[in-house]
Amino acid sequence: MKIGIIGAGLAGLTCAWYLKKNGIDNIVIFEASDRAGGKLKTDILEDYQLDRGFQVLLPAYPETRKVLDYEKLQLQKFAKGSLIYKKERIIPFYDLENGLIPILKTAIFGPGSLLDKLKIFILKLKSSFIKVNDIFKKSSQLSSMGYLRQKGFSYKMIEEFWKPFYQGVFLENNLDTDSKMLQFTFKMFSEAGAAVPKAGMEAIPKQLVEYIGNDKIKTNSKVVKYTKNSITLDHEVTEGFDYVILACTTTESTSYNVVTNMYFEADKLPVNTKHVILNANDNRVVNNVVLLSNVAPSYSNGKHLISVSANGIHPNESSFLMDLRKMFGEEVLTWRHLKTYVIKDALPMINYQIPYKPKSPDGVYRCGDYLLQASINGAMQSGRLVAEAILKTK
Numbered sequence: 492m493k494i495g496i497i498g499a500g501l502a503g504l505t506c507a508w509y510l511k512k513n514g515i516d517n518i519v520i521f522e523a524s525d526r527a528g529g530k531l532k533t534d535i536l537e538d539y540q541l542d543r544g545f546q547v548l549l550p551a552y553p554e555t556r557k558v559l560d561y562e563k564l565q566l567q568k569f570a571k572g573s574l575i576y577k578k579e580r581i582i583p584f585y586d587l588e589n590g591l592i593p594i595l596k597t598a599i600f601g602p603g604s605l606l607d608k609l610k611i612f613i614l615k616l617k618s619s620f621i622k623v624n625d626i627f628k629k630s631s632q633l634s635s636m637g638y639l640r641q642k643g644f645s646y647k648m649i650e651e652f653w654k655p656f657y658q659g660v661f662l663e664n665n666l667d668t669d670s671k672m673l674q675f676t677f678k679m680f681s682e683a684g685a686a687v688p689k690a691g692m693e694a695i696p697k698q699l700v701e702y703i704g705n706d707k708i709k710t711n712s713k714v715v716k717y718t719k720n721s722i723t724l725d726h727e728v729t730e731g732f733d734y735v736i737l738a739c740t741t742t743e744s745t746s747y748n749v750v751t752n753m754y755f756e757a758d759k760l761p762v763n764t765k766h767v768i769l770n771a772n773d774n775r776v777v778n779n780v781v782l783l784s785n786v787a788p789s790y791s792n793g794k795h796l797i798s799v800s801a802n803g804i805h806p807n808e809s810s811f812l813m814d815l816r817k818m819f820g821e822e823v824l825t826w827r828h829l830k831t832y833v834i835k836d837a838l839p840m841i842n843y844q845i846p847y848k849p850k851s852p853d854g855v856y857r858c859g860d861y862l863l864q865a866s867i868n869g870a871m872q873s874g875r876l877v878a879e880a881i882l883k884t885k
């Protein structure tokens with residue numbers, strides 16, 4: 492059985508991983524770019540590890556747990572919770588795991604009212620009993636903002652915590668994303684927090700490639716045409732296959748949320764934390780600031796590496812620096828700008844009401860985050876489901 496896969500992102504690689512695990516080794520993966528990994532790439536600049544866009548792995552993801560060897564990835568964990576900057580205040584929002592004193596501080600000085608914090612605690616408790624599949628089975632179509640209002644969170648809590656936090660997760664400012672994604676990610680964050688591999692996010696696809704075999708991947712091979720049994724490259728070579736899997740999107744059919752991510756080098760940290768720092772100031776551009784080298788020292792060459800993200804396109808540093816000065820004061824003027832990534836196809840906007848089918852009516856199998864769920868978990872799940880559908884036909 493000969494299988495052709497178009498795209499060496501997480502979806503295509505996961506599909507190949509499951510096929511190989513089940514004894515199918517005659518696989519060719521065509522990748523348009525110069526290396527595998529898709530949206531998970533880590534560039535090396537002056538000994539800094541720069542992920543292309545700030546991303547995290549949520550170790551509780553059911554799909555990554557099935558496939559990845561976390562020990563080999565040497566996951567560097569963020570502290571659970573957040574530090575929220577609002578005007579002159581730093582609002583603590585710590586997790587139970589941070590200890591008793593941080594929790595007391597959160598109860599007294601944290602975002603929203605005491606009732607809001609009790610509601611979050613109950614939500615967290617309830618989410619631990621809900622199965623991931625059951626979240627996505629729900630037929631209701633409610634935005635994340637609608638869901639938070641329905642749960643009775645105050646305006647203050649939404650403005651001080653939910654909005655700044657989830658604007659950085661969904662990469663859109665209105666929290667229009669389907670509430671299933673909020674419930675799912677909230678459960679994942681609550682269960683095991685967030686982490687990055689020691690060698691950067693690209694270590695995730697690299698681990699899959701190590702198992703599949705680098706010889707299976709043809710890089711710089713853009714596919715221009717495909718049918719259920721053939722793949723044609725841009726230099727017009729056509730190859731025949733028993734099965735063809737499209738593991739990438741045709742961009743014209745998908746809309747994306749856009750994000751700008753800037754990296755800075757600093758001699759001194761503005762605050763010593765492993766929490767994600769949220770910007771809750773009015774009229775903000777910047778969503779979140781992450782002291783990456785404090786969380787994962789391997790990301791830096793000795794000085795501090797700071798990641799700053801904002802939704803939309805922001806090609807120059809001035810709007811970022813204005814927000815950063817409001818948060819941390821004049822010391823940000825000593826930070827050295829290292830690199831800006833503007834990612835126009837960051838997270839696909841998905842209609843979660845449309846059920847995912849691995850095989851399309853044209854006989855081509857399709858996988859990718861854009862079909863199932865805008866996350867590492869969704870990309871890998873769709874890859875697994877395609878592999879399982881093909882294995883069933885054997």
Ligand SMILES: Cc1cc2nc3c(=O)[nH]c(=O)nc-3n(C[C@H](O)[C@H](O)[C@H](O)COP(=O)(O)OP(=O)(O)OC[C@H]3O[C@@H](n4cnc5c(N)ncnc54)[C@H](O)[C@@H]3O)c2cc1C
Pocket residue numbers: 497498499500501502503521522523524527528529530531543544545546547548549712713714715738739740750834836837838858859860861864865866867868870
């Ligand atoms: C900035 C940013 C932040 C994110 N943050 C998180 C996060 O914190 N947590 C999380 O879980 N998820 C996050 N995500 C989402 C996650 O990275 C993606 O959902 C996932 O990597 C998508 O994998 P994929 O295989 O579906 O698609 P892709 O990674 O897009 O892979 C598709 C591959 O197909 C190739 N390709 C395209 N066209 C062709 C062609 N014609 N011929 C051959 N090859 C082709 C592409 O080059 C690419 O390698 C983030 C994404 C971005 C960009």
